[in-house]
Amino acid sequence: MAAAGEPHSSLYDTIVVGAGIQGSFTAYHLAKRGRDTLLLEQFPLPHSRGSSHGQSRIIRHAYAQEHYTQMMAESYGLWEQLEAEAGAPLYRQTGLLVLAANTNPEFQRFCQTLAQHHIPSELFTAESLRGRFPGIRPYCGEAGVSDRTAGVLYADRALRAVQDGFRRCGGALRDSEQVTDIQPGVVVTVTTSGGVYQAKSLVITAGPWANKLLAPLGLLLPLQTLRINVCYWKEKVPGAYGVSAHFPCFLAICDPHHIYGLPSNEYPGLVKICYHSGSPADPEERDRPPEASGLPDIQVLQDFVSKYLPGLVPEPAVVEHCMYTNTPDEDFVLDRHPKFSNIVIGAGFSGHGFKLAPVVGKLLCQLSVGEEPSYTMEPFGIRRFPALPPAAL
Numbered sequence: 001m002a003a004a005g006e007p008h009s010s011l012y013d014t015i016v017v018g019a020g021i022q023g024s025f026t027a028y029h030l031a032k033r034g035r036d037t038l039l040l041e042q043f044p045l046p047h048s049r050g051s052s053h054g055q056s057r058i059i060r061h062a063y064a065q066e067h068y069t070q071m072m073a074e075s076y077g078l079w080e081q082l083e084a085e086a087g088a089p090l091y092r093q094t095g096l097l098v099l100a101a102n103t104n105p106e107f108q109r110f111c112q113t114l115a116q117h118h119i120p121s122e123l124f125t126a127e128s129l130r131g132r133f134p135g136i137r138p139y140c141g142e143a144g145v146s147d148r149t150a151g152v153l154y155a156d157r158a159l160r161a162v163q164d165g166f167r168r169c170g171g172a173l174r175d176s177e178q179v180t181d182i183q184p185g186v187v188v189t190v191t192t193s194g195g196v197y198q199a200k201s202l203v204i205t206a207g208p209w210a211n212k213l214l215a216p217l218g219l220l221l222p223l224q225t226l227r228i229n230v231c232y233w234k235e236k237v238p239g240a241y242g243v244s245a246h247f248p249c250f251l252a253i254c255d256p257h258h259i260y261g262l263p264s265n266e267y268p269g270l271v272k273i274c275y276h277s278g279s280p281a282d283p284e285e286r287d288r289p290p291e292a293s294g295l296p297d298i299q300v301l302q303d304f305v306s307k308y309l310p311g312l313v314p315e316p317a318v319v320e321h322c323m324y325t326n327t328p329d330e331d332f333v334l335d336r337h338p339k340f341s342n343i344v345i346g347a348g349f350s351g352h353g354f355k356l357a358p359v360v361g362k363l364l365c366q367l368s369v370g371e372e373p374s375y376t377m378e379p380f381g382i383r384r385f386p387a388l389p390p391a392a393l
């Protein structure tokens with residue numbers, strides 16, 4: 001390591017800041033291409049301060065927006081490849097049920113996308129839902145559509161696997177090193193709490209800390225950081241909502257925010273059910289209790305569980321915490337810095353980025369090596385935000 005204030009002797013091809021799932025996959029793709037890559041992480045690994053920790057995430061083709069369903073086809077393949085390299089399961093197929101009033105326009109879009117992309121799926125009425133999933137008590141007029149390819153990713157294990165894969169390809173991962181300064185240029189100079197490093201290109205994947213690193217580079221993205229309560233609910237009969245009982249993941253389209261759940265698996269007897277929103281919070285103060293008038297998410301979940309899932313105790317048994325970093329349209333930011341083209345940004349994953357990380361990493365890698373990205377980048381561009389300060393553009 002270089003002494004403080006003194007540059008590291010070698011010039012890296014790329015430095016990636018932030019070893020969450022997005023930065024780790026970006027570094028993995030870069031190292032696989034033989035790029036000399038340094039991945040920097042502020043905390044000792046593993047840690048639970050960002051957005052990528054925890055036992056589980058939903059993986060699915062089902063999306064209301066077609067561009068994500070398209071990307072998921074490749075993402076599944078890349079997850080399988082990582083699983084083979086890791087020699088350990090990273091995914092369990094459980095299926096997913098999308099639930100809504102049958103006239104709901106978003107629900108209709110989910111059905112269309114599944115059909116257009118020939119994803120194995122099935123439509124349910126309230127009655128057929130009751131027959132197939134006795135643990136669910138649907139209301140009159142409700143409908144469901146399944147995505148049989150969906151399931152659960154073992155998140156902590158997956159993060160470790162991609163970081164191990166990166167190291168096996170010769171990548172350097174330095175944790176406990178906070179990036180404190182970035183000097184743009186043809187060669188980018190990055191100062192951390194442990195040293196000074198230089199690279200031909202830089203990728204910033206700092207999760208809820210993104211704007212802290214971007215502001216000194218003249219860019220403030222319209223990102224909102226939210227504290228999420230990750231709630232686990234006890235089964236009255238152990239296993240009734242479990243993977244062995246073939247209970248699926250679900251996504252209930254509710255107003256104003258969706259509710260999603262995963263079958264009991266990682267914590268025996270506990271089903272994970274969360275509200276797809278949270279209270280605004282700085283990641284440095286994530287666990288500070290929110291204002292009394294904060295989001296009534298747990299109350300909303302309690303009402304949902306007692307009405308809808310009668311086999312669960314309608315009070316959370318365990319509550320963990322995590323962060324979302326939301327954009328106004330909940331599409332990601334995958335783009336070059338408007339002024340410094342060798343600085344690439346991946347941010348704003350809006351609570352749905354884990355499943356797509358293998359493709360996100362590939363796209364950020366392509367942007368940083370100056371290649372044409374494999375997908376249309378229109379939904380992910382920085383210029384879609386009209387309110388950015390002109391100095392940044």
Ligand SMILES: Cc1cc2nc3c(=O)[nH]c(=O)nc-3n(C[C@H](O)[C@H](O)[C@H](O)COP(=O)(O)OP(=O)(O)OC[C@H]3O[C@@H](n4cnc5c(N)ncnc54)[C@H](O)[C@@H]3O)c2cc1C
Nearest residue numbers: 018020021022042050051052058179207322349353354355
């Ligand atoms: C409760 C919850 C449930 C979710 N469920 C799903 C799901 O079911 N399916 C799905 O696809 N997605 C889901 N997501 C979303 C997904 O987990 C996130 O989109 C993804 O983890 C974001 O990863 P990231 O790498 O951008 O951020 P992070 O994991 O936060 O990583 C950013 C990293 O950058 C580091 N960093 C920041 N600043 C610095 C600095 N100055 N120097 C060095 N390092 C720095 C941080 O310490 C951190 O490790 C969920 C998220 C949450 C919170």
